[in-house]
Amino acid sequence: MGLLSFLQKIEPDKKKSPFLHTLYDGFFTFAYAPKTVTKGGVHIKDGMDLKRTMVMVVLAMQLAYVFGTYNIGHQHFDAIGMYPGFLEGFHLKLSHGLIKLLPIFIWTHVVGLGIEFWFAAKKGHPIEEGFLVSGALIPLIMPPDIPIWILCVAVAFAVILGKEAFGGTGMNIWNVALLARVFVFFAYPTSISGDEVWVSGFEKVAPGMAVDYSWAHSMFNSLFDWIGIATFNANAAIHDAYSGATPLALAAKGGWTAVTEQFTVAQMWWGTIPGSIGETSKPLILIGALVLLLTKIGSWRIMLSMFLGCVFMGIIFNAWGATPFMTVPWIYHFYIGSFFFAMAFMATDPVTATSTNVGKWIYGFGIGAIGLLIRVFNPAYPEGWMLAILFLNTFAPLIDYYVLDSNIKRRMAKPSAAGGIIRKDANSQIENPVSHA
Amino acid sequence: MLISALVVIGIILIFISVFSISDNLIQIEAQKQGIDTQKNNLSLVPSLKDLFSKSSPSYVDKNNLHRLNKGMDIKLAGAASDEVHHAPVARYAVKPQDFRGISPIPKMEVTEGDEVLAGQVLFYDKKNPNVKYVSPVSGEIVEIRRGQKRSISHVIILGDKEQKHKQNTPIALSNASRSEIVGFMQESGVWPVINQRPFDIIAETEVIPDNIFISTFDTAPLAPNLNLVIEGRGEEFQKGLEILARLTSGKVYLGLDGRGQEKPHTAYTSATGVEKHWFKGKHPAGNVGVQIHHVNPIKNNGTVWTLKVEDVAMIGRLFLSGTYDATKVVAITGSEVTEPVHYKTYKGASISELLKDKVTSDNNRYVSGNVLSGTQLPIDDFVSDAHNQITVIKEGDDYELFGWLLPITPRPSASRTFPNFLIPGHEFEANTNTHGEERAFVVTGQYENMLPMDIYPQHLMKAILTGDIERMEGLGINEMSEEDIALCEFACTSKQPLQEILRDGLDMMREQA
Numbered sequence: 032m033g034l035l036s037f038l039q040k041i042e043p044d045k046k047k048s049p050f051l052h053t054l055y056d057g058f059f060t061f062a063y064a065p066k067t068v069t070k071g072g073v074h075i076k077d078g079m080d081l082k083r084t085m086v087m088v089v090l091a092m093q094l095a096y097v098f099g100t101y102n103i104g105h106q107h108f109d110a111i112g113m114y115p116g117f118l119e120g121f122h123l124k125l126s127h128g129l130i131k132l133l134p135i136f137i138w139t140h141v142v143g144l145g146i147e148f149w150f151a152a153k154k155g156h157p158i159e160e161g162f163l164v165s166g167a168l169i170p171l172i173m174p175p176d177i178p179i180w181i182l183c184v185a186v187a188f189a190v191i192l193g194k195e196a197f198g199g200t201g202m203n204i205w206n207v208a209l210l211a212r213v214f215v216f217f218a219y220p221t222s223i224s225g226d227e228v229w230v231s232g233f234e235k236v237a238p239g240m241a242v243d244y245s246w247a248h249s250m251f252n253s254l255f256d257w258i259g260i261a262t263f264n265a266n267a268a269i270h271d272a273y274s275g276a277t278p279l280a281l282a283a284k285g286g287w288t289a290v291t292e293q294f295t296v297a298q299m300w301w302g303t304i305p306g307s308i309g310e311t312s313k314p315l316i317l318i319g320a321l322v323l324l325l326t327k328i329g330s331w332r333i334m335l336s337m338f339l340g341c342v343f344m345g346i347i348f349n350a351w352g353a354t355p356f357m358t359v360p361w362i363y364h365f366y367i368g369s370f371f372f373a374m375a376f377m378a379t380d381p382v383t384a385t386s387t388n389v390g391k392w393i394y395g396f397g398i399g400a401i402g403l404l405i406r407v408f409n410p411a412y413p414e415g416w417m418l419a420i421l422f423l424n425t426f427a428p429l430i431d432y433y434v435l436d437s438n439i440k441r442r443m444a445k446p447s448a449a450g451g452i453i454r455k456d457a458n459s460q461i462e463n464p465v466s467h468a
Numbered sequence: 469m470l471i472s473a474l475v476v477i478g479i480i481l482i483f484i485s486v487f488s489i490s491d492n493l494i495q496i497e498a499q500k501q502g503i504d505t506q507k508n509n510l511s512l513v514p515s516l517k518d519l520f521s522k523s524s525p526s527y528v529d530k531n532n533l534h535r536l537n538k539g540m541d542i543k544l545a546g547a548a549s550d551e552v553h554h555a556p557v558a559r560y561a562v563k564p565q566d567f568r569g570i571s572p573i574p575k576m577e578v579t580e581g582d583e584v585l586a587g588q589v590l591f592y593d594k595k596n597p598n599v600k601y602v603s604p605v606s607g608e609i610v611e612i613r614r615g616q617k618r619s620i621s622h623v624i625i626l627g628d629k630e631q632k633h634k635q636n637t638p639i640a641l642s643n644a645s646r647s648e649i650v651g652f653m654q655e656s657g658v659w660p661v662i663n664q665r666p667f668d669i670i671a672e673t674e675v676i677p678d679n680i681f682i683s684t685f686d687t688a689p690l691a692p693n694l695n696l697v698i699e700g701r702g703e704e705f706q707k708g709l710e711i712l713a714r715l716t717s718g719k720v721y722l723g724l725d726g727r728g729q730e731k732p733h734t735a736y737t738s739a740t741g742v743e744k745h746w747f748k749g750k751h752p753a754g755n756v757g758v759q760i761h762h763v764n765p766i767k768n769n770g771t772v773w774t775l776k777v778e779d780v781a782m783i784g785r786l787f788l789s790g791t792y793d794a795t796k797v798v799a800i801t802g803s804e805v806t807e808p809v810h811y812k813t814y815k816g817a818s819i820s821e822l823l824k825d826k827v828t829s830d831n832n833r834y835v836s837g838n839v840l841s842g843t844q845l846p847i848d849d850f851v852s853d854a855h856n857q858i859t860v861i862k863e864g865d866d867y868e869l870f871g872w873l874l875p876i877t878p879r880p881s882a883s884r885t886f887p888n889f890l891i892p893g894h895e896f897e898a899n900t901n902t903h904g905e906e907r908a909f910v911v912t913g914q915y916e917n918m919l920p921m922d923i924y925p926q927h928l929m930k931a932i933l934t935g936d937i938e939r940m941e942g943l944g945i946n947e948m949s950e951e952d953i954a955l956c957e958f959a960c961t962s963k964q965p966l967q968e969i970l971r972d973g974l975d976m977m978r979e980q981a
Contacts, residue, residue, distance in 0.1 A: 035867055060905065064871025068864055068900040072967040073957045074839040075542075075689075075861065078879040078886055080904025082872045084911060084961055087885050157905060201908030201962075326884045330913065386912035387924060435927055439942030443768065 057158035091319035095309040100128035112270035161200030168208035171309025174228035229305035278367035286355030310369035320375035333395035340399020373416030536749030536920035555813035561850035569669040572619035587634035587792030602657030604794030633791040661779035666946035679718035685725035687754035688838040692799030702735035708784030723759040802860035840954035864901025932973035
């Protein structure tokens with residue numbers, strides 16, 4: 032109990048320094064489950080709490096993190112035509128991925144948690160765990176080459192206007208992580224759309240462009256030198272045939288044939304393709320989804336109905352077939368883009384989704400159908416889940432309203448009891464003892 | 469080849485959809501016509517439940533069996549064995565606050581030092597002077613304890629070794645009117661055991677209930693075995709049912725245990741003049757509120773009464789012999805009790821005397837009732853009127869390193885993030901730790917899984933918190949009672965005090981009524 036007494040000794044004064052105390056309280060309750068006991072109401076409580084719920088979601092996306100780190104490096108070396116094999120140059124790919132991912136991860140949390148702590152201190156309530164998940168999601172849905180300052184502005188926007196303005200964790204209308212993404216998308220379209228942002232390590236993605244390494248790369252180089260393994264080559268340049276286009280961009284231009292000219296189906300399935308950091312590897316995301324389903328933290332209703340909605344829309348488009356994108360076989364829509372990531376981690380956010388079981392079916396189906404609609408029709412940016420989820424987030428309260436309304440109507444319509452004459456003069460109604468004798 | 473296969477599949481699909489739509493229409497029509505009142509399966513195909521669920525034992529009436537899929541059984545250590553001992557208790561108490569709706573300072577009919585008989589009037593409510601509150605035992609009034617603002621908290625009686633009963637003159641039942649019966653019950657002191665819903669208050673004299681409901685089994689954690697409670701009182705129970713049938717304009721409904729673990733007592737299964745419904749499911753299937761919801765829900769502005777089985781027997785005894793018999797079987801349960809058993813005693817028995825030499829550890833929580841909806845009491849207090857159980861569990865006032873992530877001891881949970889499903893028979897030694905701090909509502913669908921009723925508890929709670937009376941009523945607050953929402957409160961990830969919120973809502977509704 033040495034740690035416990037040490038922690039208790041350093042507790043800052045609540046009145047003198049509220050911010051420090053909030054910070055302390057946040058970390059203390061992280062380390063030690065509090066000793067509060069039940070008072071009134073039930074005497075025993077479930078071992079489950081919000082911290083555990085949130086951390087389970089974060090754990091479920093760890094594989095996406097590991098693969099995302101690798102894939103940042105893999106895409107970089109793919110552009111300069113080195114180490115095409117999965118395990119070739121593995122340490123270089125990982126270290127390049129870390130160099131790109133760590134700043135994104137750290138800055139997301141510095142900005143997001145900082146704002147969260149500040150609001151908690153200001154309002155005098157304990158730190159809520161909402162940003163545990165949002166903060167873990169945001170790096171995964173960003174392009175690897177995003178400028179850090181844009182990221183910080185986006186996170187601040189999402190946390191302040193998307194969450195704290197509504198009252199904090201549990202009160203927000205829109206998914207916080209997606210708000211950060213949508214902010215980047217609408218506020219800085221030129222710097223993050225197109226074919227360039229999905230590959231990192233270059234000033235500009237164009238054939239012949241030399242790599243752009245930083246001090247971190249040279250640090251890793253000296254380490255690798257000392258061990259005696261391959262190092263980053265500062266003279267490398269992007270090879271001539273490279274375009275940097277994602278499968279979605281290709282499909283929008285030339286349908287499925289254009290996609291398969293560049294990428295194999297297996298590549299798209301396993302995720303060694305350009306894209307947002309955490310969205311590319313389908314099997315690893317599905318493992319995360321499975322964790323959420325088995326622990327019953329993610330709603331299976333939303334996941335299943337979103338899948339069905341996407342299939343439904345895909346089949347309609349296949350039958351229609353007016354543009355090249357529409358002719359992409361519906362099954363392959365799951366191989367490109369970030370459907371599974373959106374399904375597992377974004378649509379299932381309980382705060383912004385519908386809260387009734389019937390509502391969840393409608394909500395999920397809506398996201399699946401509308402998301403694919405946007406993906407296929409949006410000329411500027413061929414992906415739809417972000418916008419579809421935010422759209423359905425907006426309508427979630429309305430869906431719930433009608434579901435509840437039907438429950439209310441059903442209850443109020445129940446016929447009044449046969450012979451149920453109640454109150455005051457009621458005694459005379461069954462006063463006659465003969466019928467009972 | 470492929471095309472013809474697709475065509476065949478298409479035809480089969482169309483046939484199945486036509487079949488299932490028409491099948492559904494038949495069922496809907498049957499419900500509308502009132503043929504399918506018990507939600508029988510009138511479909512052409514047997515339901516999956518009929519095919520795959522374990523068949524119920526032969527004593528269960530399949531036509532009146534309600535299968536409830538939601539809820540959860542919390543298995544705790546310290547269930548009472550089926551032995552019934554006589555309790556070595558000398559002191560008993562009547563607590564006016566046990567009766568919801570009574571004013572805090574009732575009019576006392578006795579003073580300290582008086583000798584009373586069992587069934588003799590102790591006090592009454594000045595607002596409602598007809599309803600008498602009587603002594604459960606004969607003996608000496610040793611203390612009238614006062615609480616806040618001079619309210620009366622306890623009337624403590626030192627019981628005689630040989631119990632003497634006040635003899636009431638029985639009324640001639642065959643030609644007694646309803647008001648005569650009601651008057652007799654109020655005068656003799658059995659009236660306050662009748663609980664009126666909505667609001668869970670003592671039955672109002674001028675109200676004729678739509679129906680009366682009695683649950684004959686209890687599914688709560690460590691609940692007493694209600695078969696033991698009624699042992700030897702079958703005749704009184706039947707008489708009580710007959711009396712109750714004369715007080716309602718509807719029916720008396722009996723909820724029986726259809727889970728198949730133990731056959732209900734013959735006093736329950738052979739009861740006549742009542743409608744019997746069987747329930748199969750996890751807790752809260754034994755809660756009378758859940759049973760009402762499935763049998764005959766409380767209508768708009770409707771009222772029902774609910775009673776406990778021992779109280780039905782007490783009413784029966786009064787009409788059979790003219791005496792007030794407060795006999796009660798109390799289960800002594802919980803992980804901290806050395807020998808959990810059932811005790812035969814009277815209403816309001818002293819907890820410390822019941823637990824004498826049975827609790828060795830200290831830092832315990834003493835609960836009158838079960839761990840979900842019971843009341844925390846100091847050990848020198850007395851069993852509450854409505855409870856027939858005492859639970860003793862450990863207080864959980866300890867820090868736990870990373871307790872939220874890697875708990876050291878197993879704990880009951882509805883969540884699949886704990887590997888509890890791997891140890892299905894495990895009896896948990898739960899303590900009173902909250903296992904987390906209170907948060908805003910985040911997780912959805914959790915309460916719905918804990919409550920086998922067509923109600924949206926989370927939205928109901930939000931309606932109460934915003935004080936929206938109309939919405940509260942629409943979402944079914946009148947069908948709810950604290951014990952029904954208790955399991956949701958246990959499972960709540962956000963640690964919200966749901967029973968407290970619900971009581972606030974019910975109080976709001978009552979003020980409006």
